[in-house]
Amino acid sequence: MRSLIKELSDMRAISGSEYRINKEIAQMFMPYADEVRIDALGSVIAVRECGIENAPNVMIEAHCDEIGLIVTDITDEGFLTFGPVGGIDARILPASVVTVHGKRDIEGVIGIKPDYLLEEGKSVKMKDMAIDVGMDAAEVRKIVSIGDGVTLPQSVGDLGKKQFSGKTLDDRASLAAVIEMMRRLKDKQLNVNVYACAHTQEEVGCRGAKVSAFGIMPDMAIAIDVTHGVTPDNSYNAFPVGQGITISLGPNIHPKLSERLIKTADDNHIKYALEVDGGETGTDAWEIQIAGAGIPTALLSIPLKYMHTSVETLAVSDVKALVKLLVNFIEGQEGDTQWLKL
Amino acid sequence: MKLLEKLTMADGVSGGEDAVRDMIISEIKKYCDDITVDAMGSVIAHKKGKGKKIMFAAHMDEIGVIATFIDDKGFIRFSNVGGIYTKEILYSRVRFKNGIIGVIGAEEEEFNKKPSLDKMFIDIGAKSRAEAEKYVSVGDTAAFAGGYTEQNGVVIAKALDNRAGCYILIEAMKKLKRNKNDLYFVFTTQEEVGLRGAKTAAYAVAPEYAVAVDVTDTGDTPEAPKMAVSLHRGAAIKVMDRSVMCDVDVREAMIAAAKKAKIPYQMEVLNIGGTDAGAIHLTRAGVKTGAISLPLRYMHSPSETASIADINACVSLTAAIADTL
Numbered sequence: 001m002r003s004l005i006k007e008l009s010d011m012r013a014i015s016g017s018e019y020r021i022n023k024e025i026a027q028m029f030m031p032y033a034d035e036v037r038i039d040a041l042g043s044v045i046a047v048r049e050c051g052i053e054n055a056p057n058v059m060i061e062a063h064c065d066e067i068g069l070i071v072t073d074i075t076d077e078g079f080l081t082f083g084p085v086g087g088i089d090a091r092i093l094p095a096s097v098v099t100v101h102g103k104r105d106i107e108g109v110i111g112i113k114p115d116y117l118l119e120e121g122k123s124v125k126m127k128d129m130a131i132d133v134g135m136d137a138a139e140v141r142k143i144v145s146i147g148d149g150v151t152l153p154q155s156v157g158d159l160g161k162k163q164f165s166g167k168t169l170d171d172r173a174s175l176a177a178v179i180e181m182m183r184r185l186k187d188k189q190l191n192v193n194v195y196a197c198a199h200t201q202e203e204v205g206c207r208g209a210k211v212s213a214f215g216i217m218p219d220m221a222i223a224i225d226v227t228h229g230v231t232p233d234n235s236y237n238a239f240p241v242g243q244g245i246t247i248s249l250g251p252n253i254h255p256k257l258s259e260r261l262i263k264t265a266d267d268n269h270i271k272y273a274l275e276v277d278g279g280e281t282g283t284d285a286w287e288i289q290i291a292g293a294g295i296p297t298a299l300l301s302i303p304l305k306y307m308h309t310s311v312e313t314l315a316v317s318d319v320k321a322l323v324k325l326l327v328n329f330i331e332g333q334e335g336d337t338q339w340l341k342l
Numbered sequence: 343m344k345l346l347e348k349l350t351m352a353d354g355v356s357g358g359e360d361a362v363r364d365m366i367i368s369e370i371k372k373y374c375d376d377i378t379v380d381a382m383g384s385v386i387a388h389k390k391g392k393g394k395k396i397m398f399a400a401h402m403d404e405i406g407v408i409a410t411f412i413d414d415k416g417f418i419r420f421s422n423v424g425g426i427y428t429k430e431i432l433y434s435r436v437r438f439k440n441g442i443i444g445v446i447g448a449e450e451e452e453f454n455k456k457p458s459l460d461k462m463f464i465d466i467g468a469k470s471r472a473e474a475e476k477y478v479s480v481g482d483t484a485a486f487a488g489g490y491t492e493q494n495g496v497v498i499a500k501a502l503d504n505r506a507g508c509y510i511l512i513e514a515m516k517k518l519k520r521n522k523n524d525l526y527f528v529f530t531t532q533e534e535v536g537l538r539g540a541k542t543a544a545y546a547v548a549p550e551y552a553v554a555v556d557v558t559d560t561g562d563t564p565e566a567p568k569m570a571v572s573l574h575r576g577a578a579i580k581v582m583d584r585s586v587m588c589d590v591d592v593r594e595a596m597i598a599a600a601k602k603a604k605i606p607y608q609m610e611v612l613n614i615g616g617t618d619a620g621a622i623h624l625t626r627a628g629v630k631t632g633a634i635s636l637p638l639r640y641m642h643s644p645s646e647t648a649s650i651a652d653i654n655a656c657v658s659l660t661a662a663i664a665d666t667l
Binding site: 015016017019039040041070071072073081083084085127145146147201204207208210211212214215 | 550568581582587588590593609610611613625626628629630
């Protein structure tokens, strides 16, 4: 599990640049799927057929994009100015070593002027920062173009014996769980077809999931994302890391589907907490639910500390709990959708 | 550029694009195989071909105002249609569909700050409600009025956003003879109020690829917000805006086509705003979508300014991509 999480977290692709990694992700699904395809927006869709006529289609999805930066200009001195892609926190950028994805990948540093030169009480704004790649403008322009993506530095990996820290556990840790689920389901007789998806462009508005859901029109969908883990500075609406996953409730969630997930977790002694969202969940589930004529949708989340920073940290046992719940849920399907009727 | 002058001087506030639509239909009839107008009022022109199904889109609508209330003295209160900056519209002239001109004024206390829309009014010179109601009814829309000027390689006009885009599509249609790909040229409605016409048109056309042609901001005026796009540097190939991350294949095909035909181009990263591309790429199971942008100064004002050479570069790039994608 750890090595799978690491492999996925090490990949680099901001929203809209998933073409950099989607073929690799498709390869990872290949041994466990009957068919793997890439759709118009670049999402990877791995299909496991059960062979039963008119069997229900179940979508299990995570997103594969990551937040990052995009080059907006190259200054006459060779610095790269940049803007955000997705909800990036400007406070974490100074003193970062970033990777610029030009004609080839190059390293850059984001520096800021020393504290004693800064007006008191002022923080540095993203529009005043620049990436320094140590080259003059002519040299930079040979490698970097306006519009090239930039990704954050990688974290340390193993943190103690139980936790893992990486730059893109949101949401590649969930993707690792989806791949591992497919591996465990291999050679098992199922009563449903499984559509395991790595969706694109979640961080800029759940765009990949929206069109993929329309294309597949599954009978039910489970979105998997991360939720806030308890940290020293935040325990509000946060869940302790290492104590299991969360199962969401609220208008975004189909009540029968969440009920079944809760029962599956209880029956199999899988640790979970209930997470309540009174409205938008801010996840792919929000768009999937209203695709086409509507799709019964649920949301499972892994508690994650320091979300949208380069040191996102989680407990590996939570990812394992998630895999167990997904496998038990799929294996428990009897091949009908009557139970979803409201 | 007679056609561009005609297009910009016509009025078509979102939801009331009829005059522009009629003008475009008569202009393009000869250059396509069939034309339909959909329920949202968008014009869908088909230029048949055997290859890939590609949709080009430019919006016909423009920002404006809509009358909400007429007071006893004949002053008209109004609301915005699309993105309007209240600071910039004071004393502007607006033109209702019947040709009646109004001047935008504001209550005295609003002069020293950014006026709020509900403290502003339109004066058409009427002396009473009864007189005003002879010319304007609640619900009537009016477009910003302004002349058309060409000088020093630029064109200055209202509604270059996005009649310039319409002009670019029309001129590209004229250039394209015996096109290989199956082309749809769509002139959309209601872009300024949320990319709404493009959404239904793209659903109906269901293309494999799409290219939106619209305007974009520039960073080339004194102390402008930082942006790499400038006038006179060619067609802008969009990488992203708030509504879309452009498809990499379409983007690279545009760059290759521009290089091959020696069309000047620049790359565009816009951290605000959206275009029809945003609605189109999310249609059905997804559409590989890119965008060509015309650099434009003073967007959403009656004096929008663009480079004639850039407009021509956009025409060439649109025509080139239609057959190379």
